[in-house]
Amino acid sequence: MKVMKMMKKATALFLTVGMIISLAACGSSASSQPAESTDKTADAQAADAGTTTSAAASTAAETSAAIDKIVFGTNAEFPPFEFISSTGGAIGEFDGIDMAIAKQIGEDLGAEVSINNMEFDSLLIALQNGQIDAVIAGMTITDERKESVDFTMPYYNATQVMIIKEGTEIQKAADMEGKNIAVIQGYTGETCVKDLGFDYVSFKKGPDAIMDLINGKSDVVVIDSATAQKYVNDNAGQNLVIVEDNEKFASEEYGIAVKKGNTALLNALNAEIEKMTADGTIANLADQYAVAAEE
Numbered sequence: 001m002k003v004m005k006m007m008k009k010a011t012a013l014f015l016t017v018g019m020i021i022s023l024a025a026c027g028s029s030a031s032s033q034p035a036e037s038t039d040k041t042a043d044a045q046a047a048d049a050g051t052t053t054s055a056a057a058s059t060a061a062e063t064s065a066a067i068d069k070i071v072f073g074t075n076a077e078f079p080p081f082e083f084i085s086s087t088g089g090a091i092g093e094f095d096g097i098d099m100a101i102a103k104q105i106g107e108d109l110g111a112e113v114s115i116n117n118m119e120f121d122s123l124l125i126a127l128q129n130g131q132i133d134a135v136i137a138g139m140t141i142t143d144e145r146k147e148s149v150d151f152t153m154p155y156y157n158a159t160q161v162m163i164i165k166e167g168t169e170i171q172k173a174a175d176m177e178g179k180n181i182a183v184i185q186g187y188t189g190e191t192c193v194k195d196l197g198f199d200y201v202s203f204k205k206g207p208d209a210i211m212d213l214i215n216g217k218s219d220v221v222v223i224d225s226a227t228a229q230k231y232v233n234d235n236a237g238q239n240l241v242i243v244e245d246n247e248k249f250a251s252e253e254y255g256i257a258v259k260k261g262n263t264a265l266l267n268a269l270n271a272e273i274e275k276m277t278a279d280g281t282i283a284n285l286a287d288q289y290a291v292a293a294e295e
């Protein structure tokens with residue numbers, strides 16, 4: 001009896017430790033840090049925004065008189081956040097939640113906004129080179145990325161999920177062991193799978209990974225939740241389903257990145273995110289583009 005009890009305790013302890021490690025290993029690990037560092041400003045600005053609706057925006061415009069132009073870098077292969085729309089989008093041919101946010105930022109700051117579309121892997125380098133002013137690309141705030149760039153406060157919460165064909169025996173992340181796993185190169189999903197210790201194949205673009213899944217070569221695609229939902233909707237009839245594992249896949253937060261030390265732009269963007277979060281703009285855009293994605 002006593003031995004049993006002790007074993008139970010040991011197992012429980014082991015499980016707890018294991019869970020903590022896996023949470024830290026996968027995803028942003030930044031879930032509490034950026035919120036902590038920006039909380040004060042956030043609260044203060046939320047209070048301001050409450051008194052006058054455009055308070056945050058005009059403050060941003062005033063403190064950043066020099067910001068008359070923002071070149072945003074993105075990778076427009078990540079619906080519903082950024083994609084190319086043949087019928088025209090929020091900014092030129094570019095549409096999606098992030099593109100609508102960028103457009104609004106330009107309007108509020110009175111700045112001319114343009115989009116530089118490039119590979120996801122090139123975005124942070126382009127930022128460091130000064131080729132672009134900011135990255136808006138559904139980009140997860142991670143400690144690793146924070147070493148080379150600065151992030152705004154989070155504007156969207158996401159998580160990694162698994163897309164499988166209905167009937168594939170994957171109910172949790174651990175079930176991916178021995179399966180053919182597909183990820184997108186440079187995405188946090190790749191880091192997650194790597195940290196879990198599984199072999200995987202990395203694809204350049206989301207749709208390529210989805211094709212591989214539909215063709216039966218891959219068993220599972222690990223990618224961000226909202227994008228996964230979009231791919232599943234787009235491929236109705238292929239019996240694709242989403243499997244979540246909230247224990248293994250930690251919550252991730254998207255932020256806009258700027259060059260390290262570019263506080264003028266960072267402050268202006270933070271004030272904008274603060275305003276657009278408080279007045280529901282971002283939530284509305286997320287709804288709008290998720291609905292559009294289902295049609």
Ligand code: ARG
Nearest residue numbers: 075078137138139140187188
């Ligand atoms: N959230 C993931 C990451 O930060 C994927 C972002 C992909 N974004 C894109 N525009 N392709 O790695």
